[in-house]
Amino acid sequence: MSKAKADQSPVIVWLRQDLRLRDQPALRAACESGAPVIPVYVLDDDTPGRHAMGGASRWWLHHSLDALAKDLAAKGSRLILRRGRSAPALAALAEETGADTVYAIDHAEPWWRAAQAEVARALSLDLHPGNYLAPFGSVRTGGGTPFKIYTPFWRALQQQMPPHRPALAPRHVPAPAHWPQSETLFDWKLLPTRPDWAGGMRREWTPGEEGAQERLEDFADRAARYEQQRNLPSVEGTSMLSPHLHFGEISPAQVWHAVAGKGGTVGTFLGEIGWRDYAANVILQFPDYGTCNARKDFDKLTWRGGKAAEADLKAWQQGRTGYPIVDAGMRQLWATGWMHNRVRMIAASFLIKHLLIDWRRGEEWFWDTLVDADYASNAVNWQWTAGTGVDSNMFVRIMAPLGQSDKFDAAGYIREWVPELAQLSDTEIHDPTFPVKGYPERLIDHRAARERALAAYASLKS
Incomplete structure (x- = not known):
């Protein structure tokens, strides 16, 4: 590694979700490069528009930046913090320091791509792949076009695997002779105070690179049993690496190499890592995927609105629907910023098909409350469930929450998050057939909800 001279013009490392x-x-x-290095994070709430970070992500970001600043200090460096629109903020920093080159990892989100283009017009921008298993655009059909369907995409991606061997951290990050001014992390007020709703997140998570390494080590020991356990909310057989991957506290290449040789059903988990690449591939083709139906015929579907629908939406958000598995998931989400993967699908399907509420309302809620709120994954998963995506479940396939709860043995999970039902037996807890003190009645019966959803879909097709 080249030794930098302190009097050289520095270079900037623009950090975002990496x-x-x-x-x-x-x-x-x-x-x-041989130049002094200035790492900078710009808190940009303007460029993303309606997809500026939600509350849970901001909580995570505070702690992740705090951890990164300490890690950089141990390497002889600092983390510079600036706030504002990314391109002008970086241009101002470059003018202050004499830097003319910005190094960054390439991002898939449409707002980051717009910001990258703006930065490149003012400065030399050196982009590198690093947030996904394969570089953007490298996984294509035989005709040279991007894939729209996951299965052939994953088949083609596997032909490029394994990914590169993950590199070690630099032993030293060369510092400039004079550091530019930095804002203070606490002045950004990323943490909730009145009220402080983050107690459950503090207990559950350790944001930062070391927290990511601990999660990976924990999951590697059980990765071989992934297929058998990933659908069991009471076991929590998933890796819980998604927030660390979203914020780039660990690379997907490192995750791949840590678990690929574990045997058993680890291949199913690797397919989930591939799904991240697939989701990025989708939003690169359809940048507005988080706000617009990919299947335009669904633009004619009549979603419920008005006071009754808003009341149902609020009940769903609060975990007060009368469906225990749905309520457990929504309460877990509010408390910890996380929801088990199988339960996410059940809760999303319930909002869309049982309550007939636009999937975008759910996407907005998840964006604000998930610590792993990722534009590509969130949008692709919601459109998959709604049947509106380029690759999606059929709208007429309507999950039965009560049956799903019993099938995937969610009794222990429900007891943890819906204590009103804790005294019920394993048989009763999935589908209480009698009033339980403190627990709400169902918003709608499953059969009636199914018939209403199918009627809405039929009118769309007529």
Whole structure:
């Protein structure tokens, strides 16, 4: 690695959803440039528009940046914090420091791509792949076009696997002779105070690179049993790596190499890592995927609105629908910023098909409350469930929450998150057939909800 001279013009490392030192190609390239390095994070609430970070993500970001600043300090560096629109903020920093080159990891989100283009017009922008298993555009059909369907995409992606071997963190990050001014993390007020609703998240999560490494080590020991356990909410057989992957505290290449040789059903988990690449591939083709139906005929579907629908939406958000598995998931989400994967599907399907509420209302709620709120994954998953996506479940396939709860043995999960039902037996708890003190009646019967959803779909097709 080249040794920097302190009096050289520095280079900037623009950090976003790549808050790590290990296997961080933009940081490594900057360190190898021979110039002093200025790592910077810009809190940009303007460029993303309605997809500025939600409350749970902001809580995570605070702690992730705090951890990264400490990790950089141990390497002889600092983390510079600025706030505002990314391109002008970086241009101002470059003018202050004499830098003319920005190193960054390429991002798929439409607002980050717009910001990258704006930065590139003012400065030399050196982009590197690093947030996904394969570089953007490298997984294509035989005709050279992007895939729209997951299964052939995953088949083609596997032909490029395994990914590169993850690189170690740099031993030292060369510092400039004079550091530019930095804002203070606490001044950004990313943490909730009145009220402080983050107690459950503090107990559940350790944001930052070391927290990501701990999660990976924990999951690696059980990765071989992924297929058998991932659908069991009471077991929590998923990796719980998604927020760490979203914020780039760990690279997907490192995750791949840590678990790929574990045997058993680990291949199913690797397919889920591939789903992240697929989702990025989708939003690169359809940047408005988080707000617009991919199947335009669904633009004619009449979603419920008005006071009754708003009341039902609020009940869903609060975990007061009268369907225990749905309520357990929504309460877990509010308390911890997380929901088990199988339960996410059940809760999303319930909003869309039982309550006949526009999937975008659910996407908005998840965006605000999930610590792993990722534009590509969130949008693709909601459109898959709604039947509106380029690759999606059929709208007429309507999940039965009560049956799903029993099938996937969610009794323990429900007891944890819906204590009003804790005294019920394993048989009764999925579908209480009598009033339980403190627990609401169902918003709608399953059969009536199914008939209403099918009628709405039939009118769309008529």
